[in-house]
Amino acid sequence: MKKRMFFENAELLYDRFEIIPLMYGSLGLEYITDEDLNADDIDILIPEVFVAERWNEFKRFLMSEGYILFDEHEHTFEKNGILYSYASIEELKSFAEIELSEIKQICFNSIKFGVLSLEQYLKVYNASAKDGYRITVREKKDNDKIAFIKKRLKIKN
Numbered sequence: 001m002k003k004r005m006f007f008e009n010a011e012l013l014y015d016r017f018e019i020i021p022l023m024y025g026s027l028g029l030e031y032i033t034d035e036d037l038n039a040d041d042i043d044i045l046i047p048e049v050f051v052a053e054r055w056n057e058f059k060r061f062l063m064s065e066g067y068i069l070f071d072e073h074e075h076t077f078e079k080n081g082i083l084y085s086y087a088s089i090e091e092l093k094s095f096a097e098i099e100l101s102e103i104k105q106i107c108f109n110s111i112k113f114g115v116l117s118l119e120q121y122l123k124v125y126n127a128s129a130k131d132g133y134r135i136t137v138r139e140k141k142d143n144d145k146i147a148f149i150k151k152r153l154k155i156k157n
Contacts, residue, residue, distance in 0.1 A: 020114060023115055048088035
């Protein structure tokens with residue numbers, strides 16, 4: 001269900017702003033592994049300009065499409081009981097040493113979006129393990145995901 005909701009959102013973002021969003025977080029990891037990881041929200045990375053200079057325009061557009069602003073500081077909206085959080089894709093470089101040019105883009109039912117590889121997800125979760133908020137609030141879940149990814153990489157190699 002959340003994947004379908006992501007695709008609906010991705011189509012809106014592309015049609016209005018020509019954004020090719022990155023399916024991020026647990027939902028993205030679910031997508032590339034085809035495993036149910038119980039993603040509790042939809043994390044989406046988009047060009048920084050939309051969470052900075054064009055934030056008000058972006059926010060107004062989502063609200064006109066039925067999204068309710070849930071937490072402006074975190075760029076989080078709610079629709080149909082699901083939280084959508086937006087962040088800057090450019091931060092992947094400094095946060096997890098991921099080059100934007102190395103992110104795979106997919107076209108599914110004419111909807112374009114990006115996904116990280118397992119190796120890139122390992123970089124993300126290893127970087128997250130050093131983040132203060134993530135350590136105190138999400139440590140076990142992050143460590144479980146790191147173990148899951150490492151196991152998958154060993155099977156793959």
